[in-house]
Amino acid sequence: xPPVHPSDSRFSGRSPRLSASRRRFLQLSGAALSGAVLTxxxxxxxxxxxxxxxxxxxxxxxxxxxxxxxxxxxxxIDDDLLKSFEQETGIKVVxxxxxxxETMLAKIQAGGGxxxxxxxxxxxxxxxxxxxxxxxxxxxxxxxxxxxLLAQWKSPSYxxxxxxxxxxxxxxxxxxxxxxVLTKPVTDWSYLWDNKKQLSGKMTLLNDVREVMGFTLKSLxxxxxxxxxxxxxxxxxxxxxxxxxxxxxxxxGWRDQIVVGDLLLSHAYSVDGIDAMxxxxxxxxxIPSSGATVWTDTIVIPxxxxxxxxxxxxxAYTINPETAATVLARLKFATPNRKTLELLPKELRExxxxxxxxxxxxxxxxxxxxxxxxxxxxxxxxQLTSG
Amino acid sequence: MTSPHPxxxxxxxxxxxxxxxxxxxxxxxxxVLAFFSFNASPFSAGWGGFSLKWYAxxxxxxxxxxxxxxxxxxxxxxxxxxxxxxxxxxxxxxRYKFPGKGLYQGMSYLPLIIPDIAIAVATxxxxxxxxxxxxxxxxxxxxxxxxxxxxxxxxxxxxTGLNQHLEEAALDLGATPxxxxxxxxLPQLMPAIISGCLLSFVLSMDDLLISSFTxxxxxxxxxxxxxxRVRTGVKPDINALSVVLILGSGILAFAAEYIRxxxxxxxxxx
Numbered sequence: 001x002p003p004v005h006p007s008d009s010r011f012s013g014r015s016p017r018l019s020a021s022r023r024r025f026l027q028l029s030g031a032a033l034s035g036a037v038l039t040x041x042x043x044x045x046x047x048x049x050x051x052x053x054x055x056x057x058x059x060x061x062x063x064x065x066x067x068x069x070x071x072x073x074x075x076x077i078d079d080d081l082l083k084s085f086e087q088e089t090g091i092k093v094v095x096x097x098x099x100x101x102e103t104m105l106a107k108i109q110a111g112g113g114x115x116x117x118x119x120x121x122x123x124x125x126x127x128x129x130x131x132x133x134x135x136x137x138x139x140x141x142x143x144x145x146x147x148x149l150l151a152q153w154k155s156p157s158y159x160x161x162x163x164x165x166x167x168x169x170x171x172x173x174x175x176x177x178x179x180x181v182l183t184k185p186v187t188d189w190s191y192l193w194d195n196k197k198q199l200s201g202k203m204t205l206l207n208d209v210r211e212v213m214g215f216t217l218k219s220l221x222x223x224x225x226x227x228x229x230x231x232x233x234x235x236x237x238x239x240x241x242x243x244x245x246x247x248x249x250x251x252x253g254w255r256d257q258i259v260v261g262d263l264l265l266s267h268a269y270s271v272d273g274i275d276a277m278x279x280x281x282x283x284x285x286x287i288p289s290s291g292a293t294v295w296t297d298t299i300v301i302p303x304x305x306x307x308x309x310x311x312x313x314x315x316a317y318t319i320n321p322e323t324a325a326t327v328l329a330r331l332k333f334a335t336p337n338r339k340t341l342e343l344l345p346k347e348l349r350e351x352x353x354x355x356x357x358x359x360x361x362x363x364x365x366x367x368x369x370x371x372x373x374x375x376x377x378x379x380x381x382x383q384l385t386s387g
Numbered sequence: 388m389t390s391p392h393p394x395x396x397x398x399x400x401x402x403x404x405x406x407x408x409x410x411x412x413x414x415x416x417x418x419v420l421a422f423f424s425f426n427a428s429p430f431s432a433g434w435g436g437f438s439l440k441w442y443a444x445x446x447x448x449x450x451x452x453x454x455x456x457x458x459x460x461x462x463x464x465x466x467x468x469x470x471x472x473x474x475x476x477x478x479x480x481x482r483y484k485f486p487g488k489g490l491y492q493g494m495s496y497l498p499l500i501i502p503d504i505a506i507a508v509a510t511x512x513x514x515x516x517x518x519x520x521x522x523x524x525x526x527x528x529x530x531x532x533x534x535x536x537x538x539x540x541x542x543x544x545x546x547t548g549l550n551q552h553l554e555e556a557a558l559d560l561g562a563t564p565x566x567x568x569x570x571x572x573l574p575q576l577m578p579a580i581i582s583g584c585l586l587s588f589v590l591s592m593d594d595l596l597i598s599s600f601t602x603x604x605x606x607x608x609x610x611x612x613x614x615x616r617v618r619t620g621v622k623p624d625i626n627a628l629s630v631v632l633i634l635g636s637g638i639l640a641f642a643a644e645y646i647r648x649x650x651x652x653x654x655x656x657x
Contacts, residue, residue, distance in 0.1 A: 069603075069604075074450070075615070077450075079449055096602060097611060099611060099615045100614075103599055106508070107511065107599070107600055110511040110515065112514070112601070255430060279429060
């Protein structure tokens with residue numbers, strides 16, 4: 001800091017009475033403001049997130065009858081969709097996007113979600129949000145085509161009877177492999193263990209504890225969300241046998257390598273798998289016959305939604321088979337709606353990688369919350385990946 | 388540094404090797420990214436020939452461009468507001484004495500060390516508690532919080548090196564305090580103000596967490612759009628966009644450094 005120089009006295013000494021009263025005013029108003037903020041804080045946050053009452057005085061934003069605020073993944077929103085919805089219903093849509101379920105939940109819980117009437121959480125997040133009492137039940141009668149849902153999504157394990165959510169899109173987690181080198185078709189998870197030698201150093205698994213432990217549990221014939229310590233231990237032991245042959249645990253680092261042939265087999269999400277198939281016809285994505293995990297993105301109406309009528313109109317519009325088919329065909333996601341499925345382009349509809357046969361789909365499972373066993377999963381996972 | 392022995396010129400010193408290694412470590416990934424933005428194949432493992440299609444795709448992607456526009460708007464507004472407030476704050480802190488100055492000084496630089504996520508959540512809770520609807524302006528306000536600190540910091544380091552007698556001389560010669568400030572102090576501070584602005588502009592463009600917590604009403608900044616797309620697979624059009632952004636930020640940073648350098652030179656010359 002510069003040394004005190006003469007001009008200092010010029011400023012501070014000019015009018016001591018005025019500056020003293022000004023200081024006093026600032027102190028008082030500062031105290032008053034912070035007091036008001038703190039009391040407001042407690043009230044608004046209390047009503048905003050956990051027991052969001054619809055009559056909350058804070059739900060002032062974006063309320064008007066003609067605006068619908070949507071909080072979504074970037075993928076589900078495109079300008080054409082917003083424009084055609086506005087033309088059809090006269091409701092203006094304002095879309096905000098998030099990059100992970102966790103960001104979305106944090107924002108809602110911090111009180112930043114009061115303007116949204118539509119949110120697109122993934123399966124496990126629906127359960128979590130329902131537990132936190134953030135969702136309002138879906139009135140099925142206001143959802144046209146609800147009865148067209150595939151059997152799998154009539155009552156998914158993450159939200160029994162679709163009480164709070166409407167499934168919108170789904171995909172699976174399976175295997176991508178190089179058919180040129182692995183001439184015998186890969187059909188089940190057991191292939192990894194049976195052909196350990198050939199695959200050694202040429203295979204990757206997802207960097208995700210639940211996906212990897214889940215498929216090993218599946219290959220042992222258990223549920224992928226088992227909470228039984230014995231079953232989890234058995235899965236860990238089985239994985240430990242495979243460990244020396246695994247090149248790495250990576251969620252998207254495998255794509256480039258498998259396309260050029262450096263890898264032979266990768267554990268992958270269906271979206272990425274189908275994408276890889278398109279860029280190298282020698283690659284094949286399969287959903288193993290003993291079942292894979294299936295993820296679902298849903299549409300929900302939060303409890304604090306300011307514009308419920310518009311939200312139902314939005315649901316009706318977006319799950320309308322024609323609209324949904326256009327969006328999902330672009331994204332290469334699968335649809336839980338029978339009529340939408342019929343409208344998908346033939347090469348997608350008849351692609352067993354995207355839509356597995358019913359017999360396989362029946363064995364697929366959503367990753368459910370394992371609450372108490374989470375620590376056990378994490379401990380085995382650490383042992384596996386660090387060992 | 389340089390040895391008088393002629394042979395030593397050809398033997399690289401360890402400092403040189405270390406410097407080169409650091410540069411490779413820092414800039415090789417950027418070069419690889421730039422290189423693959425011209426790759427016709429969507430996969431970086433194989434070279435599919437030279438192509439500008441990702442650039443074409445990026446420039447025809449309306450959502451991406453509107454996100455870029457939001458980002459630029461937020462950054463411009465936040466920097467403009469912070470430039471005025473930050474300059475006044477730095478000058479005030481350097482010139483005046485008032486009770487609680489030490490505390491204020493410490494607090495004004497806190498945003499530099501508080502993690503983004505804390506600023507983000509705190510700002511959102513604050514906005515929610517006052518029932519202020521989220522919009523572009525709330526993002527701007529949140530960005531002003533950290534931009535002010537950076538700008539004030541840069542300016543206050545410059546202030547310590549200034550010759551204070553110049554301003555006093557102006558006052559002695561009959562200038563009003565306002566005139567002295569605008570005609571004498573401000574021109575001297577200008578290089579620091581500009582480089583502080585450019586620094587905080589780049590930081591504001593870069594911010595993901597604070598924006599995603601405080602954005603609403605359809606405002607989407609570029610980092611938010613990119614991270615939301617990662618889930619459905621990132622295509623090389625993101626590489627192309629990164630190259631454009633790196634070039635843009637690089638030019639900005641270079642301009643900031645150049646202006647600062649010129650300013651220092653001018654000051655030394657006097």
